[in-house]
Structures are given as structure tokens and as C-alpha cells.
Amino acid sequence: MRPIIRVENLTHTYGVNTPFCRSAVKDVSMEIYEGEFLGIIGHTGSGKSTLIQHLNGLLQPTGGKIYLGDRDIWADPKKIRDVRFQVGLVFQYPEYQLFEETVYKDVSFGPKNMGLDGKEIDRRVRSALQFVGLGEDMLEKSPFDLSGGQKRRVAIAGVIAMEPKVLILDEPSAGLDPAGRRSLLENIREYHRKKGTTVVMVSHSMDEVAENVDRIVVLANAGIVMSGTPHEVFSHAQELMDVGLNVPQVTQVAMELKRRGVDIDPAVYTVADLRRALNDLRGGRA
Amino acid sequence: MLKDITLGQFFPGNTLAHRLDPRTKIILVVLYIAALFCAKYFVSYALVALVLVISVKVSGVHPKALVKGLRPIVFIICFTAILNLLYTPGEELVSFWIFTITKEGVLQAFFMVLRFTMLIMGTFLLTYTTSPISLTDGLESLLNPLKKIHVPVHELAMIMSIALRFIPTLIEETDKIMSAQKARGADFESGNLLQKAKALVPILVPLFISAFRRADELAVAMECRCYHGGGGRTKLHVLRYEARDYLVLAGFAAMLAAVLVLGHFGL
Numbered sequence: 325m326r327p328i329i330r331v332e333n334l335t336h337t338y339g340v341n342t343p344f345c346r347s348a349v350k351d352v353s354m355e356i357y358e359g360e361f362l363g364i365i366g367h368t369g370s371g372k373s374t375l376i377q378h379l380n381g382l383l384q385p386t387g388g389k390i391y392l393g394d395r396d397i398w399a400d401p402k403k404i405r406d407v408r409f410q411v412g413l414v415f416q417y418p419e420y421q422l423f424e425e426t427v428y429k430d431v432s433f434g435p436k437n438m439g440l441d442g443k444e445i446d447r448r449v450r451s452a453l454q455f456v457g458l459g460e461d462m463l464e465k466s467p468f469d470l471s472g473g474q475k476r477r478v479a480i481a482g483v484i485a486m487e488p489k490v491l492i493l494d495e496p497s498a499g500l501d502p503a504g505r506r507s508l509l510e511n512i513r514e515y516h517r518k519k520g521t522t523v524v525m526v527s528h529s530m531d532e533v534a535e536n537v538d539r540i541v542v543l544a545n546a547g548i549v550m551s552g553t554p555h556e557v558f559s560h561a562q563e564l565m566d567v568g569l570n571v572p573q574v575t576q577v578a579m580e581l582k583r584r585g586v587d588i589d590p591a592v593y594t595v596a597d598l599r600r601a602l603n604d605l606r607g608g609r610a
Numbered sequence: 611m612l613k614d615i616t617l618g619q620f621f622p623g624n625t626l627a628h629r630l631d632p633r634t635k636i637i638l639v640v641l642y643i644a645a646l647f648c649a650k651y652f653v654s655y656a657l658v659a660l661v662l663v664i665s666v667k668v669s670g671v672h673p674k675a676l677v678k679g680l681r682p683i684v685f686i687i688c689f690t691a692i693l694n695l696l697y698t699p700g701e702e703l704v705s706f707w708i709f710t711i712t713k714e715g716v717l718q719a720f721f722m723v724l725r726f727t728m729l730i731m732g733t734f735l736l737t738y739t740t741s742p743i744s745l746t747d748g749l750e751s752l753l754n755p756l757k758k759i760h761v762p763v764h765e766l767a768m769i770m771s772i773a774l775r776f777i778p779t780l781i782e783e784t785d786k787i788m789s790a791q792k793a794r795g796a797d798f799e800s801g802n803l804l805q806k807a808k809a810l811v812p813i814l815v816p817l818f819i820s821a822f823r824r825a826d827e828l829a830v831a832m833e834c835r836c837y838h839g840g841g842g843r844t845k846l847h848v849l850r851y852e853a854r855d856y857l858v859l860a861g862f863a864a865m866l867a868a869v870l871v872l873g874h875f876g877l
């Protein structure tokens with residue numbers, strides 16, 4: 325697989341020359357491959373948001389380089405806007421960035437900034453709203469009259485409408501109820517499947533990450549401690565717990581079974597896998 | 611760029627400058643400013659500058675942080691300096707076109723810049739070493755006599771402390787909203803004045819909405835804790851002057867006196 329974004333020895337220090345000086349990201353190197361669904365997990369304050377804000381050039385590294393394709397994104401600081409159109413970033417609690425009178429106008433803010441013509445903007449707005457599961461009847465509503473979950477969807481659509489090559493979402497499901505979470509994640513997965521573009525999702529919910537992504541990067545204390553497929557990562561359950569993270573509930577069940585002497589691979593991470601493993605144990609009978 | 615606004619920012623610490631009574635510090639700043647405006651010539655300025663340098667050293671505040679605080683007013687300082695340089699009558703040094711630069715002008719401009727810079731640095735030192743809470747506490751206590759003539763001192767102090775408290779929050783929030791809009795390709799730098807003003811709408815609307823939401827939440831939270839104005843309120847931390855307060859106050863008073871005396875001799 326070809327890397328679409330390459331991070332080399334990235335360091336970011338906030339508040340240089342003040343007593344609050346601290347490195348939120350320290351010497352991080354990683355690659356994001358074309359078309360993959362990548363999950364970034366880490367405890368609160370581990371530097372996830374700081375890391376991803378470098379990927380579209382919102383933050384400038386205090387050390388290290390970011391490559392999009394083969395180009396250093398800071399090679400020409402004047403072209404940084406192009407990078408932002410190619411790498412779409414949805415912030416944590418994005419609903420607070422809505423400002424237009426109607427949902428339609430707000431979602432078209434990004435495409436308009438790209439300088440597209442009216443017809444193309446219209447197509448993108450409608451298709452983006454469809455991806456986040458909002459109907460045509462929402463188009464002319466004021467974003468401020470929507471529920472929190474709907475606002476969040478509008479904000480996500482605002483980034484999807486730019487049709488970025490890489491879509492990055494910072495804790496997209498934070499603060500939503502379980503049903504809202506599930507359906508939003510379903511929408512994101514659907515978007516990834518249909519569009520085939522690269523998606524990066526930041527989260528601190530293990531269950532959420534386990535069930536959705538192809539590959540996981542684990543951040544702790546400003547650095548990467550682990551990366552790999554969910555299976556690889558969750559087979560290091562103890563290390564995850566040592567850096568203050570949980571493993572998915574399913575994995576916890578399997579680990580406990582293993583501890584009590586059941587011959588089972590503790591690195592299962594979805595309900596379906598656990599069911600299969602348990603069925604195998606019973607000799608294939610359902 | 612927004613991170614450069616340091617007004618109202620507090621650098622925690624445990625130096626003498628941090629431990630002084632806030633009332634003392636406010637009086638010190640007043641004495642310092644008075645001395646700065648009474649200073650006439652090099653010797654006086656040197657004396658006041660020495661006091662500033664010592665205070666900065668004692669406070670442990672990084673000098674760079676103080677210089678950074680100057681950035682927003684560099685333009686004003688330069689502007690007044692140039693006006694002073696060009697329009698002060700006196701002994702001519704050089705003259706070109708319609709301007710003449712005089713010896714008095716050069717001195718005046720120099721002192722002007724010095725006065726402004728030291729003024730800002732001194733007041734910033736106060737906010738850097740005093741938490742907004744104790745600053746307003748001190749102010750309220752100093753202004754207490756005004757209650758006799760029905761000035762709502764407590765309410766004013768409360769308004770001020772809330773405003774100071776929320777400056778960093780609002781700056782942070784503005785930064786966040788700006789980033790979010792930049793991620794959607796918003797452009798705040800290029801274009802003419804009208805386009806630049808228009809580009810602010812995507813920042814200002816969310817900012818106002820969240821400021822109102824915050825204000826509302828704060829009001830509710832204060833009511834939940836039975837806040838009903840200043841009447842009958844007592845303090846958890848009662849301000850008390852210590853020996854060090856008197857000592858430092860005496861030192862600053864001596865500085866002002868010295869500046870006045872020096873000024874009398876035109877130094």
C-alpha cells in the first residue's frame with residue numbers, strides 16, 4: 325500500500341518561552357496509507373488533537389516534517405490552503421463552528437472557498453448531506469434550530485462536501501447517545517466504503533475503534549506506543565492498560581475466560597469474533 | 611497571532627512578587643507610574659528602570675514574555691515617537707523638506723518611547739504575577755471607601771473579575787473557531803478591507819453564540835450558589851498587610867521621592 329500522508333519525527337511544543345511550555349507531540353513518525361480506515365486512540369491529553377491538526381497544516385511543527393503524497397506540505401506555505409482542501413479535518417465538537425443562516429449555506433462554505441461553480445457546489449452539498457444521513461428537508465433549516473446530533477452531522481457534511489482525499493474526524497461521536505453514536509459511525513463507515521477515500525478517526529472509545537477500523541495507532545504521553553491491526557494491538561492488552569487505556573469489552577470478557585482456564589484467544593475484539601471463538605470451543609455447534 | 615495577546619494572563623509562581631498583597635502591588639504600580647511621569651531626565655529614568663529590572667528579576671517572569679506584551683502597541687509607540695521627533699521646536703540638528711529634527715525632539719521621542727515601554731512592562735508585570743481573583747480582591751478592598759458615596763464597588767469588581775477570567779477562554783475559543791473555519795478553507799489574510807471584514811463573520815457568529823451561552827450558564831451557576839450581590843458577603847481569604855508589604859511600599863515611595871528631588875535639579 326502507498327502512504328498518502330507521511331509524518332517524520334514530528335514534535336510540537338506549545339507555549340515556547342512561557343512557564344506553560346510543554347511538548348504535546350514528541351518525535352512521532354507514522355504513515356497513513358491510501359484508502360485505509362485508521363483509528364488513533366490515546367488517553368485524554370495524549371496529543372491526538374495536536375497530531376491531527378498538523379496533518380492539514382493548521383499547526384506548524386516545531387520539529388519534523390509532514391508529507392502529503394511526496395510533497396512536504398510546508399515547502400510552500402502559500403499553498404497550505406490546497407492541503408486543507410485535500411485533507412479534510414472535522415474538529416472535536418464541530419457543531420460550535422456553524423454560522424450560516426441555513427444548513428445548505430453552511431455546508432457550501434467549504435466548496436465555495438475552493439472556488440467551485442454553483443452546480444458543482446449544489447451537487448456536493450446534497451451528496452455530503454446524504455452521507456451524514458440528513459434529508460433534503462433539512463436544507464433550508466437554520467442550523468441553530470437543530471438538535472446537537474444533527475448539528476454535528478451538518479458540521480461533518482461541511483467537510484465531506486470538500487471531497488477531501490483524506491477525511492480526519494476528531495472524536496466524532498463524543499457526547500452523543502448510544503443510538504446516535506452507532507448511526508453516525510455507520511454513516512462514516514458507509515462513506516469510507518462507497519468513496520474509498522482514506523479516513524482517520526480519533527477516539528478514546530476502544531469498542532468504537534475496534535469495530536470500525538483497519539489499523540490502529542496508539543498514542544500515550546505525546547508519543548506512539550503501538551500500531552497495527554486491531555488484532556495485533558489488542559493482543560497487547562496489558563500494555564494498553566499500562567498506558568491508561570481500556571481494551572474493548574469483548575476482549576475483556578475473552579481475557580477473563582482465558583484467565584479462568586478456557587482455551588481461547590484473548591485478542592478478539594468484536595462480538596461476532598467472540599461468538600465464533602466460543603462456538604468453535606463447543607465443537608462447532610451453534 | 612492571537613496567542614500574542616497576553617493581557618490578563620497570569621503566570622503562577624511563588625516569588626516575593628507573587629506573595630505580596632495585591633493591594634500593595636496595585637499601589638506599587640500607581641507609585642511606579644507616578645514616578646515614570648515625573649521623571650525628567652536620564653538619571654531619573656535610570657532609577658525607575660533599575661526598579662523595574664529588579665522587580666522583573668524578583669518576579670521570575672521571563673523578559674521575553676514582557677516584550678511580547680508590547681507587540682500590539684508597537685505601532686502607537688512608533689507613531690507618537692515620530693510625531694515627537696518631527697514637531698518639537700528647539701535647537702536644530704538636521705532639516706529636510708518641510709521637517710526639522712531638533713535636539714529636544716530627539717530627546718522627547720526617546721523619553722516617550724522609554725516611558726510607554728516601561729509603563730506597559732510595569733503594568734503587565736502586575737497581571738503576570740497576580741491572579742485575576744486577587745487583583746480584583748485588592749481593587750475592591752482599595753476602592754471600599756467609595757461605597758459611602760454609593761458606588762457599587764463590589765459589583766464593579768465582580769464584573770471585572772469575570773471579564774478578566776474570560777479573556778483567555780475567549781481567546782482560546784476564537785483560536786479554535788478560526789482553526790475550524792481555516793480547515794474549511796476560510797482565508798483571513800488576503801483580500802481588501804471589505805473582504806477581510808466579511809471573512810470575520812464565520813468567526814464572530816459562533817463566538818457570540820458561545821459567549822452568550824457561557825454568560826447564561828455562568829449566571830445560572832452563580833445563582834445556584836446563592837450569589838446575590840455584595841451585601842453581607844464575607845471573604846474566605848482576608849487580605850492582610852505583612853511586614854514585607856510595608857518594606858516594599860517604603861522602597862517604592864522612596865523611589866518616587868528621589869525622582870521628584872532629581873527632577874527639581876533637572877536630572
Ligand SMILES: Nc1ncnc2c1ncn2[C@@H]1O[C@H](COP(=O)(O)OP(=O)(O)OP(=O)(O)O)[C@@H](O)[C@H]1O
Pocket residue numbers: 338339347348366367368369370371372373374375416528
Ligand atoms: N492551544 C494549546 N496551548 C497550550 N497547550 C495545549 C494546547 N492544546 C493542547 N495543549 C496541551 O497539549 C496536550 C495534548 O493536547 P491534545 O488536545 O492534543 O490532547 P488529546 O489527545 O486530543 O486529548 P482529548 O482526548 O482530551 O481531546 C495537553 O496536555 C494539552 O494541555
Ligand SMILES: [Mg+2]
Pocket residue numbers: 372373374416494
Ligand atoms: Mg482532542
